[in-house]
Ligand code: ADP
């Protein structure tokens with residue numbers, strides 16, 4: 342049997358990454374020094390973001406390669422969604438341990454291809470290096486937004502309602518389930534939660550629609566929920582110089598999360614402080630409620646009012662009986 346030779350970086354690029362650049366001429370087939378993109382269009386700004394995911398930190402070392410690929414894309418596209426932007430292209434820096442099987446890279450590339458089809462984007466460049474550390478994947482995503490339609494964190498106003506899209510807490514409980522720390526769930530419910538942890542679904546359409554609302558009804562501040570609901574609402578509040586009150590009873594919860602919460606009420610803290618939901622949290626004036634309900638109906642993504650922006654610069658979560666929930670760490674912190 343012939344000895345299997347390891348692929349060099351150029352072979353990896355040619356075999357696995359170059360096919361992902363087909364369909365975007367500006368990628369120059371990944372054989373030049375850099376990509377060349379035309380301007381984003383009249384009255385459109387470029388929106389750029391980058392986010393890295395590290396084995397053992399952002400995903401589990403034995404997560405399937407396709408899932409890791411979708412996650413690497415989704416965390417970046419979620420940032421574009423939170424700005425109201427349309428995704429256009431992305432770059433990938435892959436730092437690969439020398440022991441990583443070539444087949445893993447193949448499955449990873451298949452996951453990227455799936456994500457590309459879903460979000461209408463192409464790979465336009467990057468870097469491929471070996472690392473003595475854990476597998477690390479960094480994506481830089483590029484998008485565009487019409488001038489004036491961008492969503493920012495910094496304009497929440499006292500009296501705004503605080504909204505969140507979809508449901509919260511699924512990913513945090515999914516991670517717990519994967520770690521074997523969540524007992525008593527049925528197989529189907531467990532699968533729903535694990536899927537939400539592994540395959541975030543960035544709210545691109547919703548972000549774009551929020552940016553296009555009538556000026557008087559416009560969303561004042563928006564963020565994607567990646568660190569945890571409380572931590573991310575706190576980011577909005579700090580950027581805007583305000584505080585917020587969140588009512589736990591109004592939180593949109595999936596059936597699976599409700600079941601888990603019914604068995605262990607202490608999970609409420611995990612739900613409001615756990616990360617990885619990749620929903621959008623935003624604030625809007627009360628008069629936007631009807632437009633938001635219509636927009637939610639059209640886009641098929643639930644949008645739920647969960648609280649209010651207040652002048653006292655603190656973010657509080659109130660439980661059903663009006664008591665304040667004590668949350669020590671509102672979200673994930675690296676350092
Ligand atoms: P340099 O010598 O400038 O580091 P490289 O040899 O790393 O260039 O890259 C050659 C080409 O391949 C470039 O166009 C680069 O953008 C692309 N490329 C390298 N790694 C990746 C990757 N992981 N994903 C996409 N494109 C890549």
Ligand code: MG
Nearest residue numbers: 467468469470
């Ligand atoms: Mg290079």
